[in-house]
Amino acid sequence: LAKKNKENKMSNLVEEYFEAHSSSKVLTSDRTLQKLRKRRLDQQTLHDLLKKVPLAYAAEIKELNQQHESLFSKWMLQLHLGFNIVLYGLGSKRDLLEKFRTSVLQDSVHLVVNGYFPSITVRSVLSSITEEVLDHTGTFRSPLDQLEFIIKRFKEDSSLELYVLIHNLDSQMLRGERSQQILAQLCSLPSIYLIASIDHINAPLMWDQAKLSLYNWLWYETTTFSPYVEETSYENSLLVQQSGSLALSSITHVLRSLTLNARGIFRLLAQYQLENKDNPSYPGLSFQDFYQQCREAFLVNSDLTLRAQLTEFRDHKLIRTKRGADGVEYLLIPVDDSTLTDFLEKEDED
């Protein structure tokens, strides 16, 4: 009966999948964040704002954590018996691992790997082992060689012991097949003890049978409900202002410093682009047309001045040129339509 139930559930799941992916048309409203008239928060203000919010259910969360902390001695025993431990569940497990480190591992050699850190690589992990733990100052040609060296050293010297704590083993940088392979081989050494945490729902997909047996995991559910402060600070969220793309403020800054005519030229281009925003195949404004229009609006008097002006825009990354299929140069402003609209409205106000 249970099996049948399961099967039912299974087919439901499948149906739900196809239901979700059946129509290519997605029904959502067209509202955008710009229309909300709310300034985008940057990292700092976000942090400050969140500080003001008290953590909900602090007492219960603390109790949960205490439950998990009571497992520390068991973890140690199991680590020494050749198992590695992986923590899963909702909530940041950083503090828990830190606690484990400070309370149990204080006197032993240990290595902390912050997986959520966006520039971490397996190589840096291996290097920190060879340099800090093994006191070896040589370079290796490939991580595989390095790994071999480490394995050899650890096998020779049985007194060497190393605890490795990895926060977010499933992070962007470490989830690759090769890095997992190397880490798995490293952690299969009997004198290296690994505790790792995973958060992504599909994290177990990283491991095949061979890696699983190398890792020799013991799974522990440690749901903490604590916010992912450190982990998400690197995550480039949609709602946080991103430094990479052009923002409204920067456009206005640049344009303020230009001549009236130059501003007019940009405005013309922007208006043209907005008029065509509903046309998906709009390639941009061709240089010849643009020149014609600028001349009509008495903004430029020669081909050369317009080109000089466009070069200036291009240097500030205000426009982009693209060569079409017919070899003609097309001009585009690489900015969101909504930002552009805001910009035009602001110009009108001035």
Added chain:
Amino acid sequence: QEVQEDLNKQLFDNLVNFLRRSHSEFQEKTTEWTCRMKSREIPTAALVLGVNVTDHDLTFRSLSEVLQNNVTPYIALLEAKECPGIKNLLQKLMGQLMNCYVDVDSLEDEDNVQVSQNRMRCSMTSLVSWYESVTKKTDSETPRKRRNSSSRPWQSPPVVVVFKDMESFTTKVLQDFIVISSQHIHELPLILIFGIATSPMIIHSLLPHSVSSLLCIELFQSLSSKEHLSTVIDKLLLTAQFPFKLGEKVLQVLINIFLYHDFSVQNFIKGFQLCIVEHFYSQPLSILCCKPVDAKKRVNSLSHNQCENVRRLPSFRRYVESQASEKQIALLTTDSYLKEIIQKLLEDLQVYHENYVSVLRCLHVFTSSLPKYPLGKQIRELHCACLEHQVWETEEYESSLQLARMLNKSDLVTMLQRCVEILLSSSGKEFDKTVEKLKEFLTQFQKLEAEACQEQDVSLSSQKELQKKTDLYHLQKTLLELKESRRSKKLTKFEMLRFEVVEYLDSLVRNYLVPADHKTLHEIVYFNTASVLREHLNAAPRIALHTALNNPYWYLKNQALKSDGGGISNKVPDICIVYKLHLECGRLINLVDWLEAFSTVVTAAEGPNTDSASSAQVDDVIHARFIRAVSELELLGFIKPSKQKTDHVARLTWGGC
């Protein structure tokens, strides 16, 4: 802990030994074959090993050991992950061969230096110059080997290259290697061994005809992992040797993981190990789980607290309740008396195990030959059934008895003989009587046989007599006799005897196969918390996340969080609100709408006590909380930013999870 480590070691030794043994036959075949092969093509052995990749390591290790001991070859083991290119492959191969070479010959100074030098050069040369150096090296290597080997009884020992995981090698590398080595097959006698996890078809799909024609392939099949499992269970669980036992549920979980997930014996052993650790860690009385000799000492040294623990065991309580009242008082108050009783009970338990195993085997002999296997084909199924509840109460047992009553004689006799063998080999003392009884049965059967023969003789002779010309009176008499004998055959002695045997077997089962739960003090040796095992070995992170997000009350025991069902409560943590709102969406989610919905839910919570003046401030805070929750969902992998539409995110899960 000590005990446990002892146990662990014991266990492992046993297992390794066993695995070796089980492979040895297969290995012998291979070695023999490697010795024999010496042809123009590259001789290749394809070992079909099955999908349990994790177990193969041991196989290969012992294989190389066996090969080495028979001093035929120099062996290099190659793994796919070490050889992304042909360069790495040859480098690895050279390194290993050289090492092998030094190991085996243990030659000093000169050779050693040369080896390391060679290795350095090999690793540093680029792809082009590498080829020359390798040819040079192989050239220089081969004569040395020849020279060396001339002092030995066999000429030119072959070099064996083992490809551990054929499937994961890139075809290019493999093909190149085969082509290159086929050119040198005259100078360097190579033998390749492929470890194949799927089916031998893979050779042909990996290698084109031009390459595979260079190989002379012979196929070898290894034992299936199921058979390994049954032997492991046989060795580990069905012996009285190990004091530690698995409960029914735990065993079921382990077998299920094996059969439905990975077919890996190694993982089964790992699970078993975890059981041991867990048992000795969590059960305070597990110190008594040891050899009977040690147990006596330990029982005597029990502290008062430990005695209290014993008294608290449910099975012990049952025992106490069944005793007389003054005895009860003694058991519950005086420690020394309790210790005596504990010793006795432990001995009982030991005896029970010894008897259990042999009777179980006997029963298995019977049930495994019945049609349709009502009680299971494998002994492990029978074992589970016996542990689960009283086996004689089940329908399956009933039907198998019925089937047993219809067995024919020759089967019955051979079965009885095997039972006798099993019982004789078992260490239990109580079986003398049983054996005697069974032997008696056997002799009766033999007698029956003899009688049948005689009868036949008689009938033959009577027929002969019939053929003799006698008088009518005699004829009548003999015919009557014949009739009589035939009628008596209808309700033969044999059938009666058969009934008797089955009855006796039934009684045996009832006496000895009582499930362990019914025994006093079974908690000491049986580990029965299957949930622990399931949690730690076969975890489901997604389900944990789902429950945490859907129903936070499960974890945070706050009355406010108790939800009444479908609605979105505003008291749950932010991320749960965001998650529930996101569940209602389709494939794409508009961030603005999401934010608005979120703020509606949240402000409903704060509604009464906010002033309109600070609403902008509150708005910002809500915005910030929303951002945090959304980026957490992104980290967890539920959503990802989408470029399809501005300010939208794509949902990565579907349906209600």
